[in-house]
Amino acid sequence: MAKRIDNLVEWVDGVAEASMRHLAGMSGRRSLLHKAGKIFIGGAVLPMLPYDNSNGVSHAEERHAEGTIPDDCQYWRYCSLHGGLCSKCGGSVTQCPPGTTPSKVAWVGTCRNPKDNKDYLVSYNDCCGKAGSCGDECTRQERDRPGYRMGLASESSWCIANGKQGVHCTVAIVVGLAE
């Protein structure tokens, strides 16, 4: 979750000019959560989804077998995906292919893992800077919203924060448990 929230916070602070490199050593996960907490306290509207808040052990287990994450569109973590998976482009479900740059920000889905029946936040980052497509797209778009709720907007390119370079493919990163 670190990088994801890092990005969000920095982005709010610096209005989308954040550099990945600049971020890397900036802060640990805890401080980020702290920041995030403040933000939520400050927020006027809290459109939380009413999800279970027990922790994600089973997800953590799954992660250790990362090489085996399916790239079938129906797999649970792709519930709000809209794009071609990077696992079909020489990357993996969580890795951008060589020669691309992950988008600094992303849209987020809330997907239920059928193994533990918990809801997870999934960050869909575009990988940017190359032409050419690599296979069929997945279009699930559950809980997708238009640009007025930008963080859920799968119809936007997310390379917009990376100098608007070309969208090559999309990764699906499980960044947190939804409350």
Next chain:
Amino acid sequence: MAKRIDNLVEWVDGVAEASMRHLAGMSGRRSLLHKAGKIFIGGAVLPMLPYDNSNGVSHAEERHAEGTIPDDCQYWRYCSLHGGLCSKCGGSVTQCPPGTTPSKVAWVGTCRNPKDNKDYLVSYNDCCGKAGSCGDECTRQERDRPGYRMGLASESSWCIANGKQGVHCTVAIVVGLAE
């Protein structure tokens, strides 16, 4: 035939830097044929095709009903065509669509008109400067030759003499009778 041979001659003289506008009032058809005659005398190799040399009355008649030239790929004048017809892009069989520029040079096919059983030279000019395709391509390529016989090379873009702008579609112009 005027413009076509104009282009060829000027192109040989000026190595493909000819401007359409510059050419327009330069010379009549007769002087061009004269030039062409000299060229053929001067040429060391004359790869003529052994075609009938009577004149093209029936073709001339057809031309008056130009609006009705079919755009079926099997129509006789498309015998060496390789590209999308401009008649499907807002132009016609002999007209580039608005907003494009006809290629200054072209590849040439020799096609037999079944009406008079004569062989005609057909100039396939690309229309340049726009993106977007407009329908299925025609791929006939009869007597097409690779780049070492460039004037018959349908695999080349012919917008190369127009600043290499994008190929949008192709016209088929009957420019002469083949001897």
Next chain:
Amino acid sequence: MAKMITAGSWLILLTLFPIAVHADEAAFVPETVTVKTRISPGPNVLVNQMGMASSTLYIYSAQDLTLKGSVSGGAWGLSTLSRDGNTAYMASSFFSRITYGTGEDILQVFDVPTNTVRKEIRLPFKVTQYTPDASQLRLSADEKFIYVQNATPATSVTVVNLESAKVSQEIPQPGCYGIYPATEGHSFSTICTDGSFMTFSMGADGTTFTSRKSEKIFDVDNDPIYLASARAGDDLLFISYNANVYRLSDKSGVIRKVNVTSLTRGVSGNWGTSGYGVLSYNDANNVLFVTMYPNHHEGTHHRGGKQIWAYDLARGTLLSRSPVNDISTIAVSTGEKPSLYGLNMKKNFLEEYAVDRNHGFSLKKTTQHTDFGFATMIMGNL
């Protein structure tokens, strides 16, 4: 080497023109290549086909969908059309290496009759890259200004003065997206993340603005509206994923809710709205057309519609439900005897439908033309 090049000239000529030409040419009239200077006359339907490298606006005859011409721009092309249909605008991105390198955002001003570029205006490099919708590039009512949706992802609107061809100002629009200009003056509204609208009113010279925020209009979580909108008289129409029509007024300088109408009340099958340009309104008959999808649920809102519903907004009556194939975007012409145009998003067809006024404004497909790629916008001075 000089000698070789001379010899080469002959070779080049032979290469280009290997066949001798007949000298007796009395009766033969050679053709010449020409350029059509103007597209064929008559009303047009334009389709904006977005591409990752180049985007194209295809111009079709509104009569029979013959392709009359096109203009093209760069990546993620957004577009709009002047009221008279003679000027098209496209905002898109160009890169020195197509997908990387130096980028710039350009507003192209096209002359529709001649398919030529009349003007280019450089925009701040912030233009949204988003599936094209009419709400992202909008002319003011007097067509003196054009409003451009930015997203970096921070959102703002670039205001361009079309007379001076200069950027007048950039209006910050945090948490809001979409541009809905007023029918007069220089103001526009935008949809915000809490379900309210913000209305921005520009000063006379276009360089200043004031803003007013509306009450909450809709529930973003449970009844989100599409970016697509229509005008019904002076009012703005929006529709939600769940097919609730929000009729809003922007007359007072702030958005006010007029009413909300459920299209599906009393209809079984759990129908919902589906597509991109999902609604279009025929004012002469007070009929709203909407693309609809059965058994809708989270994630189906951008699928191609399986029916187009005609709804009488004045009477609150569902008039007809016409089956269609995967239509994602529609546009109905004005006047009492309209035609409807739709985009089939699976086959990339532009389709034309006759509207049967005697049978509840039901639709019958009359013709179709492939539109060559993914498109979500139909425009026209229809």
Next chain:
Amino acid sequence: MAKMITAGSWLILLTLFPIAVHADEAAFVPETVTVKTRISPGPNVLVNQMGMASSTLYIYSAQDLTLKGSVSGGAWGLSTLSRDGNTAYMASSFFSRITYGTGEDILQVFDVPTNTVRKEIRLPFKVTQYTPDASQLRLSADEKFIYVQNATPATSVTVVNLESAKVSQEIPQPGCYGIYPATEGHSFSTICTDGSFMTFSMGADGTTFTSRKSEKIFDVDNDPIYLASARAGDDLLFISYNANVYRLSDKSGVIRKVNVTSLTRGVSGNWGTSGYGVLSYNDANNVLFVTMYPNHHEGTHHRGGKQIWAYDLARGTLLSRSPVNDISTIAVSTGEKPSLYGLNMKKNFLEEYAVDRNHGFSLKKTTQHTDFGFATMIMGNL
């Protein structure tokens, strides 16, 4: 306005991150997005997909055709690969407005393992725009120079010194086309419009050249050869539309004919060669593979092949005829137990075939992968 922007920051955040995060995260290990720095190891097969706006080199595993990565350039991309497979080159055109505006021709030097651009070299704006073939962009035997085919349509070859990243010279090549470098030194041959070949030999520093013209090798009208070529030992192999194999030697600084072999002698059905990269040679077994089309006639020479023929050039024997679907371009790997790769031009598949040495080097398809667009070149350090 300051206040509004502050308020807006909250809205933006909510927009981006509308869901609260659980605080007790002891057992949850979040993932992070990373970038794979190098493609998976192992031999590669590369496919050059030409586009009118951008062109892409797709990199597949030679084992199972898994897509391992890609690099991309501009319009009408021509490409080649270093002998070790680690450096790919693409020459292509970029325009300020994709299809119009200011254009430039760029040679991109790609690092294959990392899929990154190592260098860009600006070329004279003359590079041929032609269906890609290996003969248009070629490395010298020592890989110190790269030769680029120009056509405006006047033809010439740009010689680039890869060490200095500068253009060394432009060699005029009137009436000739295609680049066939010698196996040593800095010379290359080209095919000329009268059926002869010209051989250019560069001076030591790459800035001068001498040329020698061959006898007439083939009949351009009646037995034209493809641009595609292969090496059989030290000799060059070409093939005509009529499936006559021209075995040529470039050892002496000028092209000489070794022999001509008809592949179709004694075979009924009027078969001819067909496709783009129509031939490939396996040296270890002296076997030539060719894509063939039945009932061939003027105009069929670029159709997808219906059979692939295996021919023993040493013995002059047709070994096998394997049925295939529309294969236009082939590449066979080196060694005694080769695999063959082919491009299906109707379905845009890259296909892999096992070669059965016990049954006349006949082919059996083992796997396939879509190559996403029109392609005519397969490369690899196979």
